[in-house]
Amino acid sequence: MEKEFKLAKNQAWIEINLENLEHNIKEIQKIISKKTKIMAVVKANAYGHGAVLISKKLNEIGIFNFAVSSLKEGIELRENGILGNILIFGFTDYKNLEDVIKYDLIQTIIDYDYAKRIEKLDLSQKLKVHLKINTGMNRIGENYQNIEKIKEIFAIKNIEILGVFTHLAVSDSQTLEDINFTKSQINHFYQVINTLKSAGYSNFSSHIQSSYGILNYPELNLDYVRIGIIMYGVHSEKNIKTKVNINLKPVLTLKAKISSIHELDVNESISYGRTYITTSKIKVATVSIGYADGYPRSLSSKGIVLVNGKRRPILGRICMDQLIIDVTNMSIQVGDIVTLIGEDQNIKAEDVSYLANTISNELLSRLGNRLERIIKK
């Protein structure tokens, strides 16, 4: 405890357990086929974990394929010496495509119109791309039915198509209807791939699955799997059932310090809006973390934190930078550490996000830049 106190400059911080990251990678590699490579999804600052920190460790343990959501995120990795392929999932403005080339990144072709506009550009060299096919997510991607347009994209001279991929909309669900929908997405994707191959285009990789794609459809064995949430050692939701089970260890722990402790009488109110009124004499502590750090305000009078290993409730509204907890009958001091999300079974991201009415992906990716990321030794 004393050591953590000195390590962290701030009142609230994130500890990253890189051994757990390595453990999760090994567990994922057990599920996928030998020829399949992990494309580590490190978008949104690696789901709040710190993209550079996480990607450096991944490079060290032999992962050389990454995905980010934007050009800016790709440049950040390159400027910090990250090696390997980096695919940008989202839209990059035409006027910035020279930077995609300059930083040796790979752009997603998000649809036919995007490709045709790129064709008109006078680029310094061929733009490396993966082509996204829409098979039912209806977000980005050229529709799988437009096979002539897809072939036309393959004929464009100033792009080099290294990969073709699609994204599943309900791969996390085990209902019959959703399984059928997923199977139809997979079939439509294979249709496109086969048509392209018989048209003489064969020099590209293909990929479909993200985290729940591998846990529920492990039999697919394509060139890449795009892994986000489970690499960080958490499930999107609690009690989620999957075809294949995996032993995950959370990588992130969110901690903050107690700044003030005081006794309250019966009938006193706590925090903005006076939404919590004490019904007895209690002892409360103020913790230096708030919704500006990404800790959900919706957990006001609902959330649970760990103090000395014990679960204690948040009382009243969560503020921008502070929140108040019940520490009645506990012997604690200013400077003591509170855990808000973490490795501990009692404070898992799945449970915190459940209480906040969201999924772990959102909870973690919103953890703010004000929080220092410290490697757990």
Ligand SMILES: *Cc1c(COP(=O)(O)O)cnc(C)c1O
């Ligand atoms: C975010 C994302 C992923 C990773 O999803 P997880 O469920 O976190 O594994 C994979 N593919 C695409 C296209 C994504 O946008």
